[in-house]
Amino acid sequence: ASLTVGFSQIGSESGWRAAETTVTKDEAKKRGITVKIADAQQKQENQIKAIRSFVAQGVDGILLAPVVATGWDSVLKEARDAKIPVILLDRDIDPAGKDLYLTAVTSDSVEEGRVAGTWLTKTVGDKPCNVVELQGTVGASVATNRKKGFDAAIAPHANIKLVRSQTGDFTRAKGKEVMESFIKAEGGRAICAVYAHNDDMMVGAIQAMKEAGLKPGKEILTVSIDAVPDIFKAMAAGEANATVELTPDMAGPAFDALKAYKEKGTVPPKWIQTESKLYTAADDPMKVYNSKKNLGY
Amino acid sequence: MSRNLPVLVAALLFAAGYCLCATQFPAFLTTRVVGNLLTDSAFLGIVAVGTTFVIISGGIDLSVGSVVGFTTVFLALAIERWGIPPLAAFAIVLGAAALFGAAMGALIHVFEMPPFIVTLAGMFLARGAGFLLSTESVPINAPLYSAVADLSLSLPGGGRLTLTAGVMLAVFLVGGVLLHATRFGATVYALGGSRHTTALMGVRVGRNTIAIYALSSLLAALAGIVFSLDTASGTPLSAVGVELDAIAAVVIGGTLLTGGQGGILGTFLGVMIGGLIQTAITFDGTLSSWWTKIATGLLLFAFIALQQGSVALAGRSGRAARPRAGQQPVVRPAEARP
């Protein structure tokens, strides 16, 4: 019999998130799985409601892209009591609940930050470098982790200094606005690199730099995370330097694990980690762009 | 009669909507869905009771969502990091929230500042304070929390009446008594009729305004406690935008945003209608993010339009008593500013 799977998605706050939803639907179709998607509009309480109603509907499995890391114990217990396996997508939850879910298909966002930081340290070498940072939404775990990883990577290098850090709310418009203020506050030429917690903010920041008469990608290095199509366009134009991929295909592995578990009883490993791949101008950005542009970003 | 009409209509609409859903999704007839509806609405319901007081008094409180957020973070840190026993932490946060609300009420009264803006500043402040405490979500592992999480009353048919749902029902009950059967409640309505006149009638406007906003914040903190019990964690980003949900619930329940009219029962129905819309959309499960929003908006519109329509119809046929139909539903004397 075909499986029915409930997917509690966070919302649609970015292009990446939209791509994840699209890919999930495609992957489900490929495997003949019926997927019910509940959009939580960024609210944990909505996700909890969604999971409860999935349980009430008696689905075969639940995918959860948790908006925050904590607070899932009681609702996941309800799912466990109803014998419905839960798979986490894209973000992990607090360790206390390890036995409450089947597996987690996620990237490691601290690792993403670290990859970005490492790229920067390698690229600048020993030269002094003032970095400005565009953070994600204050309080979002991804933002905290990407900062953590990046900070850890640059910490041993005294020549790299984080001079300004402000939130750009993961959006283009705020990314641009914040970058404008960085340029004015620090003086454009004094900035050596920009690190953005996602590509959207970086696209905005690149515009701000251009409007201020600076040359992003050349005078100012850029590194960001997500690998959405538009950043590859910028890379191809020489306006961006590096991005770390966060794949939108989390559901594929999740469906496979669920199928194997349901049909053969195979218990998957607790963590299925996706790759945090670094892309630079050397990776034929236009080709990547073309491969990604129809994924629903 | 005619005052309770909007509530009656809301109740009928809710019943009709529920039946409609049941024909579509048979699971709606299980106690499980009923139990979930109550549990899921719990913390919004508690907030909405406070909002009802504020709105009937002619004010508005935009800070409640942030207060919920602050409460959850505070509790998590207090219990996990600072080693304060949970019950003591509850008491502290309730007290602090009441003071916070009282301060907003005092600003509104003493400086004659519009509630919308004072509480907007309160919203920024409480949310910001939450961020300052912690930008990360913090799990709570206190034994009380795990004990409470399992407390529930089993309903026949697999459903559960959880403690949180119980708390909400109790808050509605107490709120109803407070609003409809005490002097304080009468004063709330009076303030909504006209602050100026209420003052001329010799009622202490300032004291009551402060009490109303303190109550609203207090209930928001209680909702925060319930939220934290439910999720056993605290995050500064929790309950964003809840103030609007609460206001919508209150207004759908027939309370006038201009103040002076409405009631607790209506708010309960408003909360339930909101929950019903969401449950129905989740059960359907085929909607994309955007269609979810559009459908929510459309259903909201359908409920309100039907309600408005039937109230108007009933009002027209039943106008033996003689309200002078004016431009606006309430008679609000334009008051001379003192």
Next chain:
Amino acid sequence: MRVLRSGAPQLLAFAAVLLADRLASPQFLAVHLQDGRLFGSLVDVFNRGAPVALLSLGMVLVVATGGIDLSVGAVMAIAGAVAASLADSYPLPVVLAAALGTGLACGLWNGFLVASLRIQPIVATLILMVAGRGIAQLITEGRIVTFASPDLAFLGGGALLGVPMPVVLVLVMLLLTLALVRGSALGLMIEATGGNARASALAGIDTRSVTVAVYAWSGLCAALAGVVAAADILGADANNAGLWLELDAILAVVVAGSSLLGGRFSLWLAVLGAFIIQAMNTGILLSGLPPELNLVVKAAVVLAVLLLQSPRLSGLTLLLRKP
């Protein structure tokens, strides 16, 4: 002179916030010409404040009738989505007409709900606030729709005589609204409707049309703000464009001294209110304080600005008001 005097507290607040900005960032007031465009933090204040200023031009009229429009942020997103999707295949006038027309339609819908169905404004517009962002996402399918049209981009990044286009648009809209509202008797009718709707209707004012008109205008202003926001980032971000800006617009209107109960309003003060808010936001960004503090600082500034205007503390402003 009379006009300036009535805005004394707002001007004072603006000056105070600018001063604070100057303290936070020494080069704040430095302005120079770069690529035929004024460049500097002060310019940013006006440039970034433009969308909220446009919103507040519509919002102030809605508030004057005793209403409120929560949907402006969502309308921005819709109009931006429409503009961005059409930008590369149609000439600018068509794109603008489509985007502004959409906004106007949204406004008419709100006006219909409020004036004809008698739904309370906050809920009536809440419907479009929720559904509208969905509609915008439906148009863009949740992604950021980018465009290359230089014409549309000019509205966001271009400049006229060195003044950034968004600021020019604000000025144009301010003058247009002033002409429309103060040049006719509409302003009086709006204030009368907001002050006492029953009395106004009995005096023969078509309060229903007045109500519909202000929401329509608000929709139009929001649409223009949406176009500017899209032109600014060369794309329509349906998920985030205008998010929570309705609160900023309402804040601007209140800072401008309008009562949310309706009645008296001032268009130029509403615009000034928007710039006060932006000056505060820009100041926070320039200050280099950690972002966790943003909201706390904002709360403090908002309270300070409002206290400055409180009738109970108006001794200072009374002094200024005296001729």
Next chain:
Amino acid sequence: MSDSVLLTVRGLSKSFAGHQALAGVDFTLRRGEIHALLGENGAGKSTFIKTLTGVVRRDAGEVWLDGEPIAPRSAEAAARAGIATVYQEVGLLPNLTVAQNLFLGREPTRFGLVRNREMRRRAVALLADFGLSIDVGAPLGRYPVAVQHLVAIARAVDLSARALILDEPTASLDTHEVTVLFGVMRRLAERGIGIVFVTHFLEQVYAITDRITVLRNGRLVTERETAHFPRIELVHTMLGHDLAETEARVEQADRPARAGSGTPVLQAEGLGKAGYLQPIDLTVGSGEVVGLAGLLGSGRTETARLLFGAERADRGRIRLDGKPVQIGGPRDALRHRFGYCPEERKTEGIVADLTVRENIVLALQARRGPFRPLGRAAQDKIARDFITMLDIRPPDPERPIGLLSGGNQQKALLARWLATEPRLLILDEPTRGIDVGAHAEIIRLIRRLCDEGLALLVISSELEEIVTYSDRVIVMRDRAQVAELAGSAVDLTAILRAIAAEAAPAPVPEPA
């Protein structure tokens, strides 16, 4: 006993933004006396009261109650000190029930819960004293202003410990209600309570008060015993004109009625609405004044609202100059050059935040439509002309109308409609709250307008006044037309007889 001083005020002063509303007023209220506080519109009576009770902060002056200095800072504090007040603007809440209004802040409770049944019982008992038997569980806003006013008075009376202040309590009451109120006041006075009574009805002053204090331009003019204060001298003192001029003015207003001449302007045939007003027939000719008489709740206001389209009629029709017209709403009425000055000044008349000028031009502008604005110069001229013509005080067109005294607001509203140069003007209680001088002025104005061919329909609870200026009088009862009197048949007794026919005992008018 009745000579012992209860309340003493010395040098009470108050100015509003440079305008001296009260200048060092002295006042003495004795136990058990009813003390009239008189003066023209804007003389400062209401301000005096509000300053006394602390609603408005006083600039200077002292107040003693029973020899104790008091300085209440709010109405609440004044009430606790023993001064109960009914303010001029109906001081109650339309959204609460009658009973809740009566007992707000002092509801009977048990274990903290309000005892609703007990509260209603007491409310019914309390209102019975005022001859009101209404559903005390219904929202107050459902009742006409008169009832609301009576409830406000009942509340204050019930509260009153030592002193009771009534600011124009009788403005909206008819003769019967006034009689009842006076009975209550006398009883209270006998109990030793001092009562301050503000009114513009001189008959009432002579009927009930013991002593008179007159204010003019915020200053104390005189204080005298009523018995030794002849009427004409009183008017003279209030107005400050010389005596001859005063007499001329008052006399002119008393000129006997003259037969209407004009052709019918408005004809209503079987106009009515189910559950609202029985069908009525009514004709008003050009240059004619038709009076609508009746008790409270007799349906006069309803008639006016149907004619003006403020309420949709569901039967009958209206002819204008013999041609049938559709009146779908006030805007249609305005287009046909109807004017309607409603009785509820605060809620249906003024727009408090707007200036006097803006309030005056509002209807005219509405008729012209939004895109033919009156120029500022034209507005100024209209405003100034009417301010002068109706003697609106202060004569500042740029003052928000909400800051004007009640009577002056009424005049500005009249100006609003006169500015539209109407063919038919409906005035609902036009002289309510208007001082003697202005009263005569308005009656003269009504006459002059008629001479110019205007058709007038006037509703008033003052029957003498109706008799004075009406060419015909239509008498209403129980929301139906019961009689029509014309020409020489228009007199007080005839009206009273029509009102009282097969109804409860005839209300006795106060002896003049």
